[in-house]
Amino acid sequence: MARERITIRHGFTLIELIIAMTASLIVMLGVALVLANSQESWNQLYTRAFSDVAGDSNVAGRKFKAIIRKACRDGFILDDNGKGIEVYYFNDESSADVDRYAHFYELDGDLNLELGKLNPRETLEIRTISGNVSECFFTAAGRSAQMVLTLDNGSRAITTVSCAFLHN
Amino acid sequence: MLQKTKKTWFRSGISLIETMNAIAILSITMIGVSGYRYYSMLDARKADAYIASARIGYLLSESWRGMQGSETYDPVTRLGAGMTITASEGPDAPGGYTVLGSYEIVLNDITFYATLSWKDLSSNLRALNTILVWAQRTHEQHIIDDADKSFELTTYVLN
Numbered sequence: 001m002a003r004e005r006i007t008i009r010h011g012f013t014l015i016e017l018i019i020a021m022t023a024s025l026i027v028m029l030g031v032a033l034v035l036a037n038s039q040e041s042w043n044q045l046y047t048r049a050f051s052d053v054a055g056d057s058n059v060a061g062r063k064f065k066a067i068i069r070k071a072c073r074d075g076f077i078l079d080d081n082g083k084g085i086e087v088y089y090f091n092d093e094s095s096a097d098v099d100r101y102a103h104f105y106e107l108d109g110d111l112n113l114e115l116g117k118l119n120p121r122e123t124l125e126i127r128t129i130s131g132n133v134s135e136c137f138f139t140a141a142g143r144s145a146q147m148v149l150t151l152d153n154g155s156r157a158i159t160t161v162s163c164a165f166l167h168n
Numbered sequence: 169m170l171q172k173t174k175k176t177w178f179r180s181g182i183s184l185i186e187t188m189n190a191i192a193i194l195s196i197t198m199i200g201v202s203g204y205r206y207y208s209m210l211d212a213r214k215a216d217a218y219i220a221s222a223r224i225g226y227l228l229s230e231s232w233r234g235m236q237g238s239e240t241y242d243p244v245t246r247l248g249a250g251m252t253i254t255a256s257e258g259p260d261a262p263g264g265y266t267v268l269g270s271y272e273i274v275l276n277d278i279t280f281y282a283t284l285s286w287k288d289l290s291s292n293l294r295a296l297n298t299i300l301v302w303a304q305r306t307h308e309q310h311i312i313d314d315a316d317k318s319f320e321l322t323t324y325v326l327n
Contacts, residue, residue: 031194041209141241146247159275
């Protein structure tokens with residue numbers, strides 16, 4: 001009686017291996033591209049939202065508005081080249097006269113705010129509001145003041161515009 | 169009598185079909201992740217444009233208001249030294265408002281078109297309207313017809 005021999009294959013054939021390896025390679029390349037692209041996109045997004053220039057421009061705009069809004073409407077002084085503006089305000093409710101000044105100005109890539117007393121004039125403090133300033137321009141229209149500020153840290157540049165009305 | 173035992177072979181590893189299924193699932197996941205990242209970027213860019221338009225609208229309205237809503241107010245003269253603003257065509261003003269002027273403003277590589285208009289509501293009360301439009305779909309924009317997003321602001325001034 002003839003015995004039937006049954007052969008059972010173990011493992012994969014060469015063709016299967018080549019196909020699987022090729023498919024895996026393509027997928028791995030795709031995954032690598034997606035991951036690289038995602039990382040770059042994420043860095044751009046993070047820089048756009050949380051970079052120092054994004055935060056500083058926001059802070060500078062808010063500070064400018066806060067100071068200008070409490071300023072006295074009687075007057076302000078613009079620097080000749082538009083690189084600075086000085087406004088005057090009451091220190092508190094008990095002040096009978098305008099007794100304080102605030103001076104925004106750009107110097108060596110920094111936006112500074114100088115606060116001081118009037119009569120006699122005395123500087124109380126100088127704060128640096130923002131660094132990385134590449135352009136800064138102040139102007140005024142009637143009783144409102146405007147600031148156009150461009151910050152550039154080398155990887156990202158942001159221009160922000162702010163405007164406020166002198167209320168007091 | 170010897171009992172014949174049946175030997176069962178178990179294949180180890182995974183089949184080609186299983187591999188292909190895994191690849192398909194992984195690919196779909198990657199496409200989903202890519203889409204998520206892409207729309208995150210797009211939304212961040214849209215938000216940037218929206219914030220910029222609001223700031224420009226606020227700038228134009230407040231500076232015009234600072235001039236008591238004057239009919240001779242010219243933002244090109246007032247703001248041209250610090251930012252890119254030129255007289256241009258702009259969106260339509262609201263009905264009943266008198267157009268002061270239309271302008272093209274470029275800020276952070278985005279082109280905005282603005283129209284300023286005013287209306288006397290009473291003998292001593294004037295409404296100042298500012299409309300800005302820009303293209304949200306396309307980043308590069310050179311004509312107002314591409315604009316598909318707008319921001320409108322009205323402020324009031326006592327004469």
